Amino acid sequence: MTYVLGLRCRECGTDYPHEPLHVCDQCFGPLEVVYDYAAIARVLTRDAIAARPRNLWRYRELLPVRRDPVVGPYSGFTPLVKADRLATALGVEELYVKDDSVNHPTFSYKDRVVSVAVSKAIEFEFDTVSCASTGNLANSVSAHAARAGLNCFIFIPDNLEQGKIIGSAIYGPRTVAIRGNYDDVNRLCSEIADKYRWAFVNINIRPYYTEGAKTYGFEIAEQLGWRFPQHVIVPTAGGTILPKVAKAFKELEKIGLVRGTQPKIHSAQAGGCAPVIGALHRGSDLIEPVKPDTIAKSIAIGNPADGYYVLKAVRESGGWGEAVTDAEIVAGIHLLARTEGIFTEPAGGTTVAVTKKLIDLGRIPRNESIVISVTGNGYKTLEAVSASVASPFVINARLQEFDALYDSLAPQARRAAGHE
Numbered sequence: 001m002t003y004v005l006g007l008r009c010r011e012c013g014t015d016y017p018h019e020p021l022h023v024c025d026q027c028f029g030p031l032e033v034v035y036d037y038a039a040i041a042r043v044l045t046r047d048a049i050a051a052r053p054r055n056l057w058r059y060r061e062l063l064p065v066r067r068d069p070v071v072g073p074y075s076g077f078t079p080l081v082k083a084d085r086l087a088t089a090l091g092v093e094e095l096y097v098k099d100d101s102v103n104h105p106t107f108s109y110k111d112r113v114v115s116v117a118v119s120k121a122i123e124f125e126f127d128t129v130s131c132a133s134t135g136n137l138a139n140s141v142s143a144h145a146a147r148a149g150l151n152c153f154i155f156i157p158d159n160l161e162q163g164k165i166i167g168s169a170i171y172g173p174r175t176v177a178i179r180g181n182y183d184d185v186n187r188l189c190s191e192i193a194d195k196y197r198w199a200f201v202n203i204n205i206r207p208y209y210t211e212g213a214k215t216y217g218f219e220i221a222e223q224l225g226w227r228f229p230q231h232v233i234v235p236t237a238g239g240t241i242l243p244k245v246a247k248a249f250k251e252l253e254k255i256g257l258v259r260g261t262q263p264k265i266h267s268a269q270a271g272g273c274a275p276v277i278g279a280l281h282r283g284s285d286l287i288e289p290v291k292p293d294t295i296a297k298s299i300a301i302g303n304p305a306d307g308y309y310v311l312k313a314v315r316e317s318g319g320w321g322e323a324v325t326d327a328e329i330v331a332g333i334h335l336l337a338r339t340e341g342i343f344t345e346p347a348g349g350t351t352v353a354v355t356k357k358l359i360d361l362g363r364i365p366r367n368e369s370i371v372i373s374v375t376g377n378g379y380k381t382l383e384a385v386s387a388s389v390a391s392p393f394v395i396n397a398r399l400q401e402f403d404a405l406y407d408s409l410a411p412q413a414r415r416a417a418g419h420e
Helices: 036-045 048-052 056-062 084-090 112-121 136-148 162-169 184-196 204-210 214-223 241-254 273-281 307-317 328-338 346-360 400-409 411-416
Strands: 004-009 031-035 080-082 095-099 128-132 151-157 174-178 231-235 265-271 323-325 370-374
Touching: 004 112, 036 056, 036 241, 048 184, 056 214, 080 214, 084 095, 084 328, 084 346, 095 112, 095 214, 112 128, 112 136, 112 204, 136 151, 136 162, 151 162, 151 184, 162 174, 162 370, 174 204, 174 328, 214 241, 231 241, 231 346, 241 307, 265 307, 265 346, 273 307, 307 411, 323 328, 323 346, 328 346, 328 411, 346 370
Parallel strands: 095 370, 128 151, 151 174, 231 265, 231 370, 265 323
Antiparallel strands: 004 031, 080 095
């Protein structure tokens, strides 16, 4: 059973049927899924959710699926880590990390949105799925297509990290690398989507695809004991996740699962690709496209499709946003790793670094609850930190050589080993 009423233009409000559509033919605005919340409120309870498997489909009534999904049985319900050591380092009282670096099967939040998108592609009887991607989405689409037995084409910029290229190719898609950045890739894919009857998850299936991002917000509230945090920091690339996290919190309140003040939502971007933050700081609704130049390739989208809706969600929540340098991003990766044992890609380093900046600026009070979003795994992007990690000491297999090495170490390094 589905509680989807149809699609609606986010700009002019024109209604459309529950079909593979994504653009309003009246004003060219994006379409969004509309639900029967009154009916959902009658059946979706905390107890009902608690009795279900720990995956993203536990919130099925709030997702646009009709049939039993064949993908995503292990996606979602990733850890919400109580990050006390990181909290101490940042000088705050209550801090959590929502860790999608361990999401299944491809170690990023994209497994949420793709589980929903591929489920819809199957419902709409597509035989080929595709995407334009900066890496994580390509990994996830490739893996989910393999599980579903669908044909798959993925389109990527030609300068992606090897971990993300191999992390897609292993599943057997047709991989096409485009000379240029993500915006060049996306333009080509829009033309291909018009010509071929393929399910492009982030183009013609986009209204359904983006709904999967809501589960990130649903889980935060549930894992906090059905309460809202006061602040959530979310990375911004194309603008998919942040507005949907905001929508998730509003839906939980609408159907009565959570009461309380809505969280302030903050946007995090890399300084080398910060068109949304630029508009936010200017007080403008106009997002001026930029040419990306940052190590944070997964969020390096210079012309974000949903950037305006990021601005809207941030402003409505009373949140803010900041951009950080590549050096600050690398420092954020290191800080999270050495305090909480979580190795994130540069997008997560960005949210950590932006959180620190927002706290230092007084935008986030030190005594309020904070959730940092980590959306991808650092093992895919080793190049980003390879020059900033210590090389191993090399000795022969002789005790006296280790003794000499140990004696040469700085006192603080010896203290870290527990011997001073």
